[in-house]
Amino acid sequence: MTRIAVIGCGYVGAVSAACFAELGHEVDCVDTDPDRIALLRSGRSPIHEPGLEPLIQKGIQGRRLHFLDEYPDQFEAKIVFIAVNTPESSEGAADIRWVRDAVSSVAARLGPGSIIVNKSTVPIGTGELVAGMAGRAGRGPVSVVSNPEFLREGSAVRDFMQPDRVVLGSDDPQAIERVASLYAPLEPVIQRTDIRTAEMIKYASNAFLATKISFINEIASICEALGADVAEVAHGMGMDVRIGGQFLKAGLGWGGSCFPKDVKALAHMAAIHGAHPQLLRSVMEINSDQRLRAVAKLRGALGELEGQRVAILGAAFKANTDDTRQSPALELAQLLLLEGASVAIYDPVVPAARLNHLVPMATVAGSVEEAAKDATAVVVATDWPEFIHMDLARLGEGMARRVLVDGRNVLDPLAVRAAGFDYRCVGRPGAEGPALAPALEGVHA
Numbered sequence: 001m002t003r004i005a006v007i008g009c010g011y012v013g014a015v016s017a018a019c020f021a022e023l024g025h026e027v028d029c030v031d032t033d034p035d036r037i038a039l040l041r042s043g044r045s046p047i048h049e050p051g052l053e054p055l056i057q058k059g060i061q062g063r064r065l066h067f068l069d070e071y072p073d074q075f076e077a078k079i080v081f082i083a084v085n086t087p088e089s090s091e092g093a094a095d096i097r098w099v100r101d102a103v104s105s106v107a108a109r110l111g112p113g114s115i116i117v118n119k120s121t122v123p124i125g126t127g128e129l130v131a132g133m134a135g136r137a138g139r140g141p142v143s144v145v146s147n148p149e150f151l152r153e154g155s156a157v158r159d160f161m162q163p164d165r166v167v168l169g170s171d172d173p174q175a176i177e178r179v180a181s182l183y184a185p186l187e188p189v190i191q192r193t194d195i196r197t198a199e200m201i202k203y204a205s206n207a208f209l210a211t212k213i214s215f216i217n218e219i220a221s222i223c224e225a226l227g228a229d230v231a232e233v234a235h236g237m238g239m240d241v242r243i244g245g246q247f248l249k250a251g252l253g254w255g256g257s258c259f260p261k262d263v264k265a266l267a268h269m270a271a272i273h274g275a276h277p278q279l280l281r282s283v284m285e286i287n288s289d290q291r292l293r294a295v296a297k298l299r300g301a302l303g304e305l306e307g308q309r310v311a312i313l314g315a316a317f318k319a320n321t322d323d324t325r326q327s328p329a330l331e332l333a334q335l336l337l338l339e340g341a342s343v344a345i346y347d348p349v350v351p352a353a354r355l356n357h358l359v360p361m362a363t364v365a366g367s368v369e370e371a372a373k374d375a376t377a378v379v380v381a382t383d384w385p386e387f388i389h390m391d392l393a394r395l396g397e398g399m400a401r402r403v404l405v406d407g408r409n410v411l412d413p414l415a416v417r418a419a420g421f422d423y424r425c426v427g428r429p430g431a432e433g434p435a436l437a438p439a440l441e442g443v444h445a
């Protein structure tokens with residue numbers, strides 16, 4: 001057992017802390033948000049993340065998990081993880097203000113021989129900056145390790161407990177081994193590298209995944225123009241082990257708290273160091289076009305959007321999370337409001353109060369049927385199972401017009417059309433409406 005500290009109790013910090021406690025370590029978690037700490041102390045998770053709350057409760061009961069809303073005078077822990085937010089700045093760079101604050105608070109409270117571990121996604125070179133700050137705090141030699149986090153919201157606990165790899169970057173091999181030993185019960189594959197490379201692995205991984213999605217979205221547009229089915233194309237491509245099937249799903253595009261800011265930050269870093277990130281720029285452009293294409297599909301089905309009532313199913317950026325940061329669903333809602341449509345939003349887990357705050361002009365509904373009542377169109381914006389299996393006949397009953405835009409390509413086109421809907425999707429035959437490919441024609445005769 002090792003005593004460690006985790007700074008920041010958000011998606012990454014809370015999951016890492018609870019999982020490290022589950023592995024037998026004693027974990028002090030510090031967050032400057034007192035409400036968040038109060039919630040955690042009571043055994044509740046501040047985020048919707050499957051499996052997290054039981055681990056938090058177990059950690060508290062076993063006295064291995066301690067939540068603090070202030071920094072202690074001195075850390076007992078010798079290994080301190082930084083897991084604070086690094087949002088996008090107005091220029092597109094990662095804003096590391098919170099990392100600086102956390103490191104200056106930590107560095108003043110560490111004993112010699114301690115290790116600061118960067119789990120936040122930070123620009124290349126931040127490890128050296130952190131080492132400089134720790135050195136200036138004058139508390140004796142402190143090592144810095146970069147340990148980027150790859151968990152996915154919605155399966156974060158499983159991803160932490162069964163990592164594909166653990167990346168550890170440092171110029172201090174002993175510090176790497178001390179951090180590696182924390183993960184030993186998981187028997188992970190560990191990549192040991194220098195600190196800049198570790199920082200870059202995180203950005204390159206996210207940029208590649210975003211590129212895969214933008215790639216298949218571009219192929220979807222070409223499929224629409226040429227009459228091919230992108231779902232089948234992706235399936236055929238994905239069976240090739242060199243390509244792999246994941247992240248090849250056409251739809252409204254990527255969002256969330258990581259891809260948008262990380263792709264932008266990487267492009268920014270590249271540009272200010274004289275590289276030309278043309279691919280990254282195209283990846284971002286294709287992604288924002290996907291939201292506009294959904295508006296165009298609605299316009300194709302409904303005509304002018306002024307005065308139309310559109311129900312948006314799902315508000316988070318994907319299923320199994322309540323994270324609405326840079327959510328395609330909410331961006332689409334804003335675009336429709338700008339066009340003069342009225343918008344009703346339903347999400348199974350995002351609190352109504354947050355939606356009212358984020359999209360004050362929209363109505364927040366308590367169910368699929370309530371959102372769809374009197375709507376002229378419904379958009380499936382998040383791939384929650386609840387939407388994939390919804391009762392289409394019941395859905396259509398309360399609607400003023402039966403138009404359904406499947407922004408995630410998760411519904412069966414034949415079933416939706418058989419239920420009397422004008423069905424539009426992304427890159428599949430008839431994506432733009434009733435002009436069906438030959439294989440589907442008979443169904444609607």
Ligand SMILES: NC(=O)c1ccc[n+]([C@@H]2O[C@H](COP(=O)([O-])OP(=O)(O)OC[C@H]3O[C@@H](n4cnc5c(N)ncnc54)[C@H](O)[C@@H]3O)[C@@H](O)[C@H]2O)c1
Pocket residue numbers: 007008009010011012013030031032033036083084085086098101102105119120121122149150151152153257258
């Ligand atoms: N969310 C993800 O899926 C994910 C995955 C991999 C990596 N990351 C990266 O991990 C980092 C954290 O992301 P997140 O989504 O967990 O952020 P978050 O916004 O959910 O949580 C950050 C927490 O840090 C706290 N905080 C800020 N400054 C602090 C300080 N000085 N001292 C103590 N606490 C402080 C905030 O109050 C907040 O609770 C980011 O760099 C992000 O890019 C996120």
